[in-house]
Amino acid sequence: MxxxxxxxxxxxxxxxxxxxxxxxxxRLQKPFTCTIAIVVHRLRNVHSxxxxxxxxxxxxxxxxxxDKELIVRGNVYLAPANYHxxxxxxxxxxxxxxxxxxxxxxxxxxxxxxxxxxxxxxxxAILLTxxxxxxxxxxxxxxxxxxxxxxxxxxxxAFDAMPKAAIERNKNCIVCSVEEIIEKTQxxxxxxx
Amino acid sequence: MAFAINMKIEPQPLNDEALxxxxxxxxxxHGYDFSNYAKASFTRRVERVMELAELxxxxxxxxxxxxxxxxxxxxxQNITVNVTEMFRDPAxxxxxxxxxxxxxxxxxxxxxxxxxxxxxxxxxxxxxxxxEAGLLDRCxxxxxxxxxxxxxxxxxxxxxxxxxxxxxxxxLQAGGxxxxxxxxxxRYDSVIIAKELRKNVVFSQHNLxxxxxxxxxxxxxxxxxxxxxxxHLQNRAYDLFYNSLSHLGFLTIGAKESxxxxxxxxxxxxxxxxxxxxxxxx
Numbered sequence: 001m002x003x004x005x006x007x008x009x010x011x012x013x014x015x016x017x018x019x020x021x022x023x024x025x026x027r028l029q030k031p032f033t034c035t036i037a038i039v040v041h042r043l044r045n046v047h048s049x050x051x052x053x054x055x056x057x058x059x060x061x062x063x064x065x066x067d068k069e070l071i072v073r074g075n076v077y078l079a080p081a082n083y084h085x086x087x088x089x090x091x092x093x094x095x096x097x098x099x100x101x102x103x104x105x106x107x108x109x110x111x112x113x114x115x116x117x118x119x120x121x122x123x124x125a126i127l128l129t130x131x132x133x134x135x136x137x138x139x140x141x142x143x144x145x146x147x148x149x150x151x152x153x154x155x156x157x158a159f160d161a162m163p164k165a166a167i168e169r170n171k172n173c174i175v176c177s178v179e180e181i182i183e184k185t186q187x188x189x190x191x192x193x
Numbered sequence: 194m195a196f197a198i199n200m201k202i203e204p205q206p207l208n209d210e211a212l213x214x215x216x217x218x219x220x221x222x223h224g225y226d227f228s229n230y231a232k233a234s235f236t237r238r239v240e241r242v243m244e245l246a247e248l249x250x251x252x253x254x255x256x257x258x259x260x261x262x263x264x265x266x267x268x269x270q271n272i273t274v275n276v277t278e279m280f281r282d283p284a285x286x287x288x289x290x291x292x293x294x295x296x297x298x299x300x301x302x303x304x305x306x307x308x309x310x311x312x313x314x315x316x317x318x319x320x321x322x323x324x325e326a327g328l329l330d331r332c333x334x335x336x337x338x339x340x341x342x343x344x345x346x347x348x349x350x351x352x353x354x355x356x357x358x359x360x361x362x363x364x365l366q367a368g369g370x371x372x373x374x375x376x377x378x379x380r381y382d383s384v385i386i387a388k389e390l391r392k393n394v395v396f397s398q399h400n401l402x403x404x405x406x407x408x409x410x411x412x413x414x415x416x417x418x419x420x421x422x423x424x425h426l427q428n429r430a431y432d433l434f435y436n437s438l439s440h441l442g443f444l445t446i447g448a449k450e451s452x453x454x455x456x457x458x459x460x461x462x463x464x465x466x467x468x469x470x471x472x473x474x475x
Contacts, residue, residue: 047284066451067420068231068427080449082282086233088423094233095420095449098241098274114233 014130016158112138130162313347
């Protein structure tokens, strides 16, 4: 199996999204055969053990990539605090310390758009609950490049501003319950050769 | 809660070919070489400049770069990332105080290079720590950046009051020994950094892409600059730092930058792997 991935799953969320991301990761089949990159809004300049929160059962590995780190198929990555996470082609990550977007660094828009440019139609973007409009523009870029966008149903979201903004901006996104997100993500993974 | 989404007309996305043309144009007309910048972030910056200048096509951008003398300084100002803060990553500054500064204290005269200093916030942070260690009077800090406008701003030592509260927080977390407010004077919306913190700093233009060794240092700080370079250019910069360090000199890089991908890693020891503090051993 080639280690450079051809497909990517990007997950973005803010307020209320941590338990949902954890549930998605826990319930997808292991070992992962797809690369997953997670962006959540988080505090900067503080020590954080967020990466440990997601992997309590130790059935997979998750870490915050360093600049120019090679992307490995099957790994789960978490955008580091205080940096934007970009894809330098399909081969490696690239970090960026430019202005926050929607008061956020890492920004979901930045990572989603960059994934769309690098992976095109092989991109699956999942946008979850959150209290601002970050992600809407990124979802737009994913769709424009032929990728797929799943947005958590605002009625089931703890904070609906983020999914609502994305749905308003993008007519072609798929609005899903968490259950459906897991189902569709698994079937996306299963189709990867 | 509703948000107004900006439904602007999107500029055409930059393809590799267009980017290459822009890089070549800048190189021949203005003498700056961006060819080995990381593509993902550099493309974003160029798109941002186009958005700010309301340029709709690559042609318009090339036209401005070629024919409008005032445009290039604007381009340079916005293509480089000038975002910085005082005592960014407080844990790093704490490690620096505990592990590096006591060693620096053993030298009669200390030379420090802060490469990619942007508007100077991190330079003045370092000055404060050196001051608190009683070393500032025998230090010379060479602070360099490729952007002359940044250097102008850095030299003034004037910052906006807006972020001082965050900076105070960072200073305390970094283990600052005094009152942060002792180090500046505030008036209206601005603060000015105390003169004693500025007097041993020399600001000067230096481009890590094209310029070479200019002195020998006991400490080089270059944090969050190399993330904008591709690996090839990163290796050049690491070589340059290696050759600019005295034996057993220190090199510090950004929290998420890594020496591990460079062949030069064998010539360095990690003083603090978590805070990215290295020491030249060879």
